[in-house]
Amino acid sequence: MRAVQILGLAAALACGAAASQAAVAPASASPLRLCADPANLPFSSSTADPAAPGLYVEIGSAVAQALGRPLHTVWSLSIFGKRNLRTTLLAGQCDLAVGLPAEAGFMGPRLIFTQPILQLGYALVLPPDSPARSIDDLKGLRVAVQFGSPPQGLLAARSDITSVTAMDPEEAMRRLAAGEADAAFLWGASAGYINRVLLNERYRLVPVQGPQLQFQAAIGLSNKQPGLRDEVDAVLPALAPRIRELSAKYAVTAGAPVVLAAAGSQQLALAEALASPAAAATADARRVDPGKGKEIFNSTCAHCHGPSGVVEDRKINLRRLQLKYGEQLEETYFTTVNGGRPSKGMPAWKEVFTHQDLSDILGYLRTIQEK
Ligand code: HEC
Missing domain, CATH: 3.40.190.10 (Periplasmic binding protein-like II)
Structure with a gap:
């Protein structure tokens, strides 16, 4: 499982507690x-x-x-x-x-x-004056959810709740704070952290029990x-x-989760369906993120392929992939990065990066192709 992450949050934790220092260990103790x-x-x-x-x-x-x-x-x-x-x-x-x-x-x-x-798990994010105690209490409301997450699937089955879909918890929380949603249903650790560092604890978090919702x-x-x-x-x-x-x-919520059964048996069945490995894989999949791809490219691939892909030697110029391979681009890309071309000096990256990382890099490479 790849936990839902908050990316690009630069704000420091507004919290006074000092970090614990590692004990002064005997010189003999290995780290x-x-x-x-x-x-x-x-x-x-x-x-x-x-x-x-x-x-x-x-x-x-x-x-x-x-x-x-x-x-x-x-x-x-x-x-x-x-x-x-x-x-x-x-x-x-x-x-x-x-x-x-x-x-x-x-x-x-x-x-x-x-x-x-x-x-750890998903939680409802509610305004402090909200009387909501369960999913059923969200009737008639607009609820922000992350694309591809189990809560999105759960709410999709309810005609009486309007989903407001966001790409990540940060966007969902921003939309909630901007008044585009009345509540949110998000990965609790991310929502709690954003609520603290960016929103001054404006919202109340209620963890929700259910298959694929708590870990x-x-x-x-x-x-x-x-x-x-x-x-x-x-x-x-x-x-x-x-x-x-x-x-x-770190505002990672504890507390007794509310019981999802209040949402009705149809939702429970759906949540169970979501718990199947295939559905979980879908729920895990992020969209391609060229920004992240650029970051990985410039820290790892750029040694040989040039910063941002700028390099003299045509053989390793990745800005020419589209011209060279056309419709075969994606297939050639994945074959090459997964298996490498050891005899030519191109390493295999299959064991180093996830498929998602490699897709992000491809997403970035698509943005720098020569026409
Ligand atoms: C140690 C040097 C090195 C690093 C690091 C490296 N590559 Fe390569 N790569 C090469 C070489 C050399 C070739 C050319 C192989 C050939 O001539 O067929 C190549 C070829 C490729 C090709 C095929 C290009 C084509 O025109 O057919 C792709 C795609 C590619 N690399 C992607 C990557 C990505 C993505 C990374 C980072 C995850 C990366 N490479 C890191 C050396 C490297």
Whole structure:
């Protein structure tokens, strides 16, 4: 599962609590290596205020401290994509990844989990004076949802609720704040964080229970580290109050979810249908994001293909793909980036980037084609 992310939120956390410092560990203790996404607030950020590096980084830091080891953060884009986990956590690049869905089926036996540490899920975002207590109370209202998310599917089945569809939680919250919607139904962690840093806690969040709406998050490790897993499990109970405190600091909502059954059996059936792997994959899919593609291109591909694709040598000039391949462009692109052309010096990227990342790069390349 790729958790819904807030991208491009530069605002610092308006919260006074100081970050916990890793304990001064004995020089002999080897660092505990935490894999984290550098741009996934409220969970982790490599560029945020050091006093608020993100919920998962602070949980990792608390675990390291409890184990008497220094924390070392290994930054990896889209860490929670399965391919990325294969090349980081499962390849021994790091020891822990905080916040993975604790489901046996998530990635097979190579990934093992601690006990759950957090519950994450979708929530209703309501004005403080709203009397709404369940989905049924949204009748007649305009409700902002994220495109492709389970709430969008749920509300699509209701003729008495108008959906206002947004591409990401930030846009949905902006539309709500601008009066284009009366309420929102969004990934709670994102909505809570935006509500805090951009909207001064204007709204009230109510988590919603239902299939594909709530997840237990745990700490994931490679199955080569069962001993470390047991050590972490042993310190987690004592860390529970700290984790609650940190969740509050980052406005990641806790609290008893409202029961979706109030929405009627038809909706429940739909939610169950959404829980099927195929539907979940659809719900996970983001649209192509050329901006993100450009970022990846310029940090990884530009070494050989030139910054923003500008390069002399025609053989590696990716601005000529359209001229060269025409209708075969997409097929040639994916064959080449997935498998590489090892004999020519083009690496294979299949194990490095998710299909979504590679699609984003293609989306960017389409914007710079020569005519
Ligand atoms: C280490 C150098 C290197 C890096 C890094 C690299 N490439 Fe390449 N790439 C090459 C070379 C060399 C070729 C030309 C192979 C040939 O002559 O057939 C190539 C060819 C390609 C082609 C086919 C071009 C054509 O005209 O047929 C595509 C598409 C491509 N690269 C995409 C990427 C993307 C996307 C990335 C980043 C994820 C990337 N490359 C990173 C070296 C690199």
